[in-house]
Amino acid sequence: MLNYAVNPDLLRPLVPAGTELDFHAGKTYISLVGFLFLDTKVMGVPIPFHRNFEEINLRFYVRGRSPEGQRRGVVFIREIVPRWAIAAVARLMYNEKYVALPMWHRVEPTRVEYGWHQGTSHNIIHISPFGDAFPAVQGSEEQFITEHYWGYSAQRGGNAVEYQVTHPAWSIRRAGVARFKGEVASLYGEAFARIVRGQPTSAFLAEGSPVEVMRGEAIHSNAPAGQPGRVSS
Secondary structure (H helix, E strand, C coil), X not given: XXXXXXXXXXXXXXXXXXXXXXXXXXXXXXXXXXXXXCCCEECCEECCCCCCEEEEEEEEEEEEEECCEEEEEEEEEEEXXXXXXXXXXXXXXXXXXXXXXXXXXXXXXXXXXXXXXXXXXXXXXXXXXXXXXXXXXXXXXHHHHHCCCEEEEECHHHCEEEEEEECXXXXXXXXXXXXXXXXXXXXXXXXXXXXXXXXXXXXXXXXXXXXXXXXXXXXCXXXXXXXXXXXXX
């Protein structure tokens, strides 16, 4: 996870209906995240040749509202997977901004890399973790980045979809070296491309766990998240 503090004005046009930007210590963040899906199932059913694959996403952080209180969530600016069928299903179910491109990964104790090819561009996320894994400290930046358990996706017509993501709290490892190298203006736009080419504000490796992504609910543009105006999707 490579994290960058950014001007909130850059993100405000992308905030879905019924949510607002989430801040940590007065800062807004985007994160460039590479990870592996393993033993994946759709509606409880494993799909042959589509169970283990990489994903790289660029995301930022929001808060939704519900009768139980605030819901901390993520919004994806762009998600990359290696197979078109995975991208098609995600676009159909959540209207997420998926694209399918050739991808690869390398996971070793002190070297973790995720990469993809787009045309002649060779892009790579690199991190050199060190030390033992430890639980994220309450109120820390690491906890803020990793413990968002809702996803929000803007929909056509100004509405949004909200869906829950469940997993245990992840342990993390520090990063000695962390960087992105590549050309991503065509994927993210020039403003975001300039940011991720720079030095991240922070970076770390999160140890994975079982994850479950629930079905989404539509939020009307004139209703706050968690309030009347929801429609099951």
